Amino acid sequence: MKIPNPSLRHYQFINENKVIFQANSHKLVPEPIFDMHLPLELGVVLSGKMARYNDGIYSELPRGGIWLAGILEPHGRQALIADSKVAVFIISADFFYETVIPGVDNFLWQSPFNTPAKDRPLLINRIFF
Numbered sequence: 001m002k003i004p005n006p007s008l009r010h011y012q013f014i015n016e017n018k019v020i021f022q023a024n025s026h027k028l029v030p031e032p033i034f035d036m037h038l039p040l041e042l043g044v045v046l047s048g049k050m051a052r053y054n055d056g057i058y059s060e061l062p063r064g065g066i067w068l069a070g071i072l073e074p075h076g077r078q079a080l081i082a083d084s085k086v087a088v089f090i091i092s093a094d095f096f097y098e099t100v101i102p103g104v105d106n107f108l109w110q111s112p113f114n115t116p117a118k119d120r121p122l123l124i125n126r127i128f129f
Helices: 093-098
Strands: 019-026 033-035 040-047 049-054 057-062 066-069 075-079 084-091 126-128
Touching: 019 075, 049 066, 049 084, 057 066, 084 093
Parallel strands: none
Antiparallel strands: 019 084, 033 075, 040 066, 040 084, 049 057, 049 075, 057 126
8 A cells, every 4th residue: 555645735725715526537447546635535426336445444435425534644546347436525624614504503514534434434334454
């Protein structure tokens, strides 16, 4: 497992936007691709099937599968079906600190990203490696 150096400027939040949306298609590759970056990441598998690697956990995510990656948290991805499509939201950490919803007091919006990967809710079975 080769994890790159952290990418602190990998994502540019332009015009004070706090969220970047990307739609990606992944081809089959022999090895997972690893990444680590400062912003938070929320992803959804739109079609196909993706493998996710996070903090010693291997997850196979079918269509509708969701993943989270925290700040400077090494994570990997690999398509298990050719041309698997994903939607990824890259979220500036301060977005959650500024989010306030009337009637919802003191909710820590960043907590799902700060929770250890093994304790995050998933709708699938996980394999620890």
